[in-house]
Amino acid sequence: MAKFIGRRLVYLLPVLLAVTLLTFLIASLLPGDLAYTILGDQATPEKVEALRAQMGLDRPIWERYLIWLGNAVQGNLGRSFRTGETVFAAVVDRLPVSLELMVMAVVLALLIAIPLAILCAVRSGSALDRFVTGLAFGKLSLPPFMVAILLIYLFAVELGWLPATGWVPFAEDPVANLRSFVLPALTLAIAEWPVLMRVLRSDMIATLQEDYIAMAKAKGLRPARILLVHALKPSSLTLVTVAGINIGRLIGGTLIVETIFALPGIGRLLIGAIYARDFIILQGVVLFVAVGFVVVNFIVDMLYAVLDPRIRHGRA
Amino acid sequence: MAALDVGVDTAAVTPVRRRRRVGGLFLASVIWIAVVALGAIFADLLPIPSPTYIDMLGKRELPSAEHWLGNDQLGRDVFSRLVHGGRISLTVGLLAPVIGVTVGGALGMLAGYFRGRFETFVSGGVDVLLAFPPLVFALAVTTYLGQSVLNITLVIGILGIPAFTRVARAVTLSLSEREFVTAARALGATHTRILLRELLPNVALPLVAFFLLGVAVTIVVEGALSFLGLGVPPPAPSWGSMIGEGRESLDIAPWLAFMPATVMFLTVLSFNIVGDTLRALTDPRPGAL
Numbered sequence: 321m322a323k324f325i326g327r328r329l330v331y332l333l334p335v336l337l338a339v340t341l342l343t344f345l346i347a348s349l350l351p352g353d354l355a356y357t358i359l360g361d362q363a364t365p366e367k368v369e370a371l372r373a374q375m376g377l378d379r380p381i382w383e384r385y386l387i388w389l390g391n392a393v394q395g396n397l398g399r400s401f402r403t404g405e406t407v408f409a410a411v412v413d414r415l416p417v418s419l420e421l422m423v424m425a426v427v428l429a430l431l432i433a434i435p436l437a438i439l440c441a442v443r444s445g446s447a448l449d450r451f452v453t454g455l456a457f458g459k460l461s462l463p464p465f466m467v468a469i470l471l472i473y474l475f476a477v478e479l480g481w482l483p484a485t486g487w488v489p490f491a492e493d494p495v496a497n498l499r500s501f502v503l504p505a506l507t508l509a510i511a512e513w514p515v516l517m518r519v520l521r522s523d524m525i526a527t528l529q530e531d532y533i534a535m536a537k538a539k540g541l542r543p544a545r546i547l548l549v550h551a552l553k554p555s556s557l558t559l560v561t562v563a564g565i566n567i568g569r570l571i572g573g574t575l576i577v578e579t580i581f582a583l584p585g586i587g588r589l590l591i592g593a594i595y596a597r598d599f600i601i602l603q604g605v606v607l608f609v610a611v612g613f614v615v616v617n618f619i620v621d622m623l624y625a626v627l628d629p630r631i632r633h634g635r636a
Numbered sequence: 637m638a639a640l641d642v643g644v645d646t647a648a649v650t651p652v653r654r655r656r657r658v659g660g661l662f663l664a665s666v667i668w669i670a671v672v673a674l675g676a677i678f679a680d681l682l683p684i685p686s687p688t689y690i691d692m693l694g695k696r697e698l699p700s701a702e703h704w705l706g707n708d709q710l711g712r713d714v715f716s717r718l719v720h721g722g723r724i725s726l727t728v729g730l731l732a733p734v735i736g737v738t739v740g741g742a743l744g745m746l747a748g749y750f751r752g753r754f755e756t757f758v759s760g761g762v763d764v765l766l767a768f769p770p771l772v773f774a775l776a777v778t779t780y781l782g783q784s785v786l787n788i789t790l791v792i793g794i795l796g797i798p799a800f801t802r803v804a805r806a807v808t809l810s811l812s813e814r815e816f817v818t819a820a821r822a823l824g825a826t827h828t829r830i831l832l833r834e835l836l837p838n839v840a841l842p843l844v845a846f847f848l849l850g851v852a853v854t855i856v857v858e859g860a861l862s863f864l865g866l867g868v869p870p871p872a873p874s875w876g877s878m879i880g881e882g883r884e885s886l887d888i889a890p891w892l893a894f895m896p897a898t899v900m901f902l903t904v905l906s907f908n909i910v911g912d913t914l915r916a917l918t919d920p921r922p923g924a925l
Contacts, residue, residue: 338764346773349780457912461905463856465863465876466897469883473894477887572771576860580883590772591864594779606776614767 324625332618339614340392343607344385347599354599358401397604402596407604410589417487418585421508421578422570424501426563428509433516433559438547440517441524453521456514464573468507468580475503485582504581508573512566519562523555561624567616571609662913665906672903676722685713687720687873696889708878708892709885717873718899724874725903728789728858733850735793736800741843743797744804749812749831758805762798770795774857775866783869788861792854803846807839841914848911852904859900875900 355371356363372378376387391397397407440449476484482503488496527533528551536546575587582588586605593601675682690710691697697707705714747758777791811817812835820834861867862876870877875896882893 334760335763335767338760339767342764342768343776346776346780349777457908458905461852461856461901461908463860463904465860465879466901469879469886469893469897472883473886473890477890569769571769575771575775576864579864590775591866594775594866597779599780602776602779606772609772610768613769617767 321625325622328618328621332614336611336614339610340389340607341385343603343610344388346606347603348381357597357599392607397607398600400593400598400601402598402601405601407601407608410601411586411605411608414584414586414589417583418574418578418587420490421501421504421574421583421585422567424505425508425512425570425573426567428505429512429516430563432509432513433520434552436513437517437520437524438552440521441528442547444521444525452517456517459510459514462510464507464511465576465580467510468503468577471503471507471510472580487581487583500581500583504577504583507577507580508570511573512570515566516559516563520555520559523558524551527551527555561620567620571613661909665909668902668906669910672722672899673726675719676726679716679719679723682719684716684719687712687716688871689713696885696892705895706891709881709889712873714878714892714895717878718875718896721873721875721878721896722899722903724785724862724868724872725855725858725876725900727785728792729851729855729907731789732793732854732858733796733800733847735790736796736850737843737847740797740800741804741839744801744806745808745831745835745839747801748805748808749827749835755805758801762801765795765798771857771860774861775864778861778866783866785868788858788867792857795857796850796854799850800843800846804839804843807842808835811835811838845911845914845917848907848914852907852911855900855904855907 355368355375355377359367359371369378376384379387395408399406400410436452440452443449472484475482483500484503485500487500490497533546533551536550541550571587574585575590577583578585578587579591586609590602590605590609593599593605685702690712691707695707696709699706705718708714708717743758747755773795774788774791778787781787781791817830817834820830825834858867858874859876859879862874863880865877865880867876868874878896879893879900882889882891882896885892
């Protein structure tokens with residue numbers, strides 16, 4: 321196991337380095353120069369030169385990359401030239417909101433996926449199974465921003481049950497805080513459940529053919545007990561991993577959902593930085609999200625190897 | 637039509653799904669795509685109002701003989717904007733995966749055929765590109781480069797390369813072990829000939845199926861960018877930006893958001909159905925080939 325982790329770690333470092341390099345290079349795609357962008361209309365050649373020297377923009381690109389990387393490793397990603405806030409403080413400030421949203425989304429997605437998967441597995445091939453499987457396929461064509469519009473229309477405009485926007489800190493009013501998360505989390509959950517349902521359904525169908533299930537039936541155990549205790553646990557290995565992998569994919573979804581529902585999370589920070597042309601914040605957040613994505617995937621890989629010995633011993 | 641005939645045949649071989657049912661859906665999907673595509677191509681010739689003409693007195697007007705689907709919140713003809721919006725969705729949607737399928741397909745085939753260091757290098761590059769959440773990558777690059785149809789197409793196209801590389805590599809790997817490749821090699825065929833004449837025709841079909849799924853994904857990503865106001869700049873009509881603009885008046889005119897959403901959903905669904913049907917037919921499992 322230690323050898324496996326070591327091998328993956330050796331692989332992780334170059335990927336992380338490449339990700340930082342790519343993030344840095346994307347930022348250098350900016351036409352003109354960051355100094356011009358910051359100074360705007362007041363740019364005079366002297367002022368631009370002074371700012372370039374101050375920001376180190378007059379140095380060669382590889383030197384700038386190394387300086388930037390050195391600072392980034394120490395958690396110093398610069399500060400916004402619009403608000404003066406440091407990137408680090410901005411990210412730390414918004415992170416809890418995004419995490420709360422993602423946790424609620426995963427929980428809701430599992431609450432939808434598990435019962436449907438069990439029903440479909442038990443009655444596999446039935447009209448219900450075909451309907452739910454078809455629904456899951458159709459959902460693949462319905463992106464989160466459309467689901468969000470539908471949910472806002474239904475629950476906020478027509479029924480008036482839940483707020484469409486407006487976020488309240490948890491410490492101030494827990495109920496209002498949770499209410500403001502219901503629609504965004506539900507939007508992401510609706511995007512995620514089809515994948516989870518498909519995985520659990522096919523694993524469950526395989527488990528239900530095992531001898532010990534027939535044994536449990538022969539012993540006269542109640543069907544509910546057989547399904548929930550004997551069959552669900554061994555079937556949920558892949559489900560756990562897929563749920564983990566999808567946390568990475570959720571990041572993209574939170575971007576849109578946080579913007580639509582005006583939740584002050586990482587996604588909205590990023591979109592806000594784009595609207596405001598705040599390139600320092602943008603670069604910092606892109607780096608943070610990309611590195612977070614790589615690390616989460618690495619941890620999921622590790623979990624997968626812990627759960628399934630075949631991965632550890634098989635050829636990578 | 638040939639694809640449909642094959643579909644009926646496989647139903648007898650693989651009893652996993654009832655292909656006959658998919659046949660009707662498949663046909664409906666092809667027809668829908670054709671209608672949207674024809675509308676996009678001939679948008680300028682159709683007897684419809686301009687998509688950018690603003691009728692100040694006709695804001696959120698209901699459907700009439702003159703405006704088939706009514707007007708939007710600025711008084712622009714919704715039907716015309718839907719037809720013209722299809723242009724952007726289909727242009728980006730079809731061109732971006734072309735980048736992915738050519739670059740990714742070539743890289744994947746070379747990596748799967750030659751193996752060794754080149755394969756390690758390609759796989760590493762693919763992993764790095766996949767390490768970025770795609771939407772974040774697309775947003776960042778279009779922000780720095782500027783929003784235009786060309787830039788958006790390029791970014792989404794580059795983002796698609798890793799997926800196509802993986803598919804092409806996997807298919808090529810399994811095909812390279814097959815007898816017909818060994819036979820060609822024994823006959824003294826050059827690498828170029830084996831790659832182009834023996835492998836390419838077999839790799840092409842799974843790639844085409846994957847290409848259609850790529851079109852569906854691309855239309856969604858372009859829609860998301862436009863929805864956020866970060867896609868093709870206004871006043872050019874795009875389905876995503878129409879949904880985004882319609883969101884502002886969900887309480888008084890919800891149809892303004894729902895009409896482009898329905899058109900986009902049906903188009904994406906159609907590409908998914910066609911792509912999935914082809915994918916099921918060209919599944920690279922030994923028995924299915």
